Amino acid sequence: MYIVQDPDQDNYLPRFGHTLMFVINLTIIFFFGLVIGSFLNVVIYRTKIKKSILRPRSFCPCCKRILAWRDLIPILSFIALKGRCRYCRKKISPIYALVELATGVLFVLFYLQTGNFNLALVFNLFFASILIVAFVYDLKYYLIIDNAILLGAIGAILGSIILASPSFPRAILGSLAAGSFFAIIVLVSRGKWMGGGDVKLGFLLGLILGWPKILVALFLAFILGSIVGLFLVIRGQKKLKSAVPFGTFLSLAAMIAMLWGDKILNWYLHLIIF
Numbered sequence: 001m002y003i004v005q006d007p008d009q010d011n012y013l014p015r016f017g018h019t020l021m022f023v024i025n026l027t028i029i030f031f032f033g034l035v036i037g038s039f040l041n042v043v044i045y046r047t048k049i050k051k052s053i054l055r056p057r058s059f060c061p062c063c064k065r066i067l068a069w070r071d072l073i074p075i076l077s078f079i080a081l082k083g084r085c086r087y088c089r090k091k092i093s094p095i096y097a098l099v100e101l102a103t104g105v106l107f108v109l110f111y112l113q114t115g116n117f118n119l120a121l122v123f124n125l126f127f128a129s130i131l132i133v134a135f136v137y138d139l140k141y142y143l144i145i146d147n148a149i150l151l152g153a154i155g156a157i158l159g160s161i162i163l164a165s166p167s168f169p170r171a172i173l174g175s176l177a178a179g180s181f182f183a184i185i186v187l188v189s190r191g192k193w194m195g196g197g198d199v200k201l202g203f204l205l206g207l208i209l210g211w212p213k214i215l216v217a218l219f220l221a222f223i224l225g226s227i228v229g230l231f232l233v234i235r236g237q238k239k240l241k242s243a244v245p246f247g248t249f250l251s252l253a254a255m256i257a258m259l260w261g262d263k264i265l266n267w268y269l270h271l272i273i274f
Contacts, residue, residue, distance in 0.1 A: 001074045006172050007060065008208075013243030016154050022154040023237025025111065025240045026108055026111065026112075027068060029111045030104045030105075030107065030108050030109055031074075031104070032098075032107060032175070033104035033106065033125075034075060034100050034101070034103065034104040035074060036103055036107070036125075036129060037074060037099050037100035037104060037132070037213030038072065038074045038096075039098060040103060040108075040129060040132055040133055040136075041096050041100070041105065042043065042058065043133055043152035044099075044133055044136050044137050044140075045061065047137070047145055047147075048137075048140075055156045058071075058072055060085045060087060060088060060090070061242070062085060062090040063085060063087055063088035063090065063265075064086050065085070065087040067086075068086075069248050071086055071120070074097075074100040074104075074176055075097055075100055075101060078094075078096065078097040079090060079097075082111050090209045095140075096226070097100065098129050099132065099136060102202055103132055103193060104127070105110065106128050106255065107125055107128070107134070109259055110124045110125055110128060110258075110259070113259055116178055119162070120163055120165065123155065123159040123163065124258065126152075126207050127133070127152065127155065127156070127159075127258065128255060128258070130148050130151065130152040130155070130204075131152075131251040131254055132251070133145060133148050133235075134148060134149075134201060134248075134250075134251045135248050135251035135252060136246075136248075137247075138197070138246075138247035138248045138251070139245050139248040142245050143197060144198070144200060144247050146196075146200070149200045149203075152204045152207075152208070153204050154201070155206045156171060156204065156207035157171070157207060157210075160207065162212070165211070166209065166211070167188070167210070170207075170209045170210035170211045171206070172207075172215070173206075173208040173211040174204075174205075174206035174207065174209055174211040174212075174214040175202075175204075175206030175207045175214075175221060176203075176206065177211060177214060177215075178202035178203065178205055178206035178214050178217075178218060179199055179200075179202045179203035179206060180219065181202065181218070182194055182198050182199040183199045183202075184200040186198070186199060194246060197247055198247055198250065200245050201247050201250055202250070205250060207218055207241030208254065208258070209254065209257055209258065209261065211246050212265065213257055213261040213262070213265065215265075216253075216256075216259070216261045216264050216265060217253040217256070217257040217261070218252045218253070218259040219248065220247070220252075220253035220256055220257065221249045221250045221252075221253035221254075222249075224249045224252060224253060225244060225246055225249040228249070229244050232244075
């Protein structure tokens with residue numbers, strides 16, 4: 001009598017260990033994203049009111065009461081307090097919780113793309129954070145933060161030199177292409193269609209994405225902007241000549257291009273060739 005051993009039995013524990021480690025890494029990166037998202041909320045709010053992002057400690061925008069640690073747990077505090085300040089009971093904008101959640105989800109997506117904790121992931125998370133700030137700030141205030149653009153540009157140049165993804169020449173070409181394109185639109189329209197902030201953001205996105213991936217971001221931004229703008233016009237919330245926060249659509253399109261730009265480009269090339 002003999003026992004036939006399952007050939008996969010010996011590999012079960014290693015596979016289980018890899019799966020467990022993968023889940024742990026996803027959990028870590030998600031909660032790290034929640035924390036960073038909470039910090040980005042501070043950056044957005046305090047930039048608008050022109051206060052330091054470091055001091056004073058976090059406070060309620062309505063009653064100015066300094067918040068305790070239990071009031072600052074990402075997502076959970078918002079849920080526990082039912083979207084209201086513990087002290088003055090004024091409503092807390094759900095945007096704060098959405099920014100935290102979106103940052104956590106984006107960090108997970110970039111981790112899945114990279115597949116490991118490495119320098120490429122660090123740069124991608126940094127760029128994602130810059131773009132989240134640009135997305136929300138332009139959506140709320142119709143402005144682009146110059147300091148965020150400058151910081152992102154420095155990071156993008158360093159990334160292109162250190163990682164060569166995109167290579168430095170491709171980064172410069174992408175930056176000039178996007179920035180010049182928006183600058184021409186601003187000059188032709190005399191600032192009626194776009195503002196100087198969009199030009200600066202275009203230069204930054206070109207540095208981050210490089211050529212030709214920047215084309216994906218530009219195409220998606222105009223498509224998204226047109227769809228949302230038309231929807232708002234149909235609902236009567238906007239007029240045809242109303243301004244739209246195009247930096248918001250650019251930021252969203254850039255994040256999509258960072259994650260799936262190569263696949264979109266390959267799909268498009270395959271479509272037009274075959």
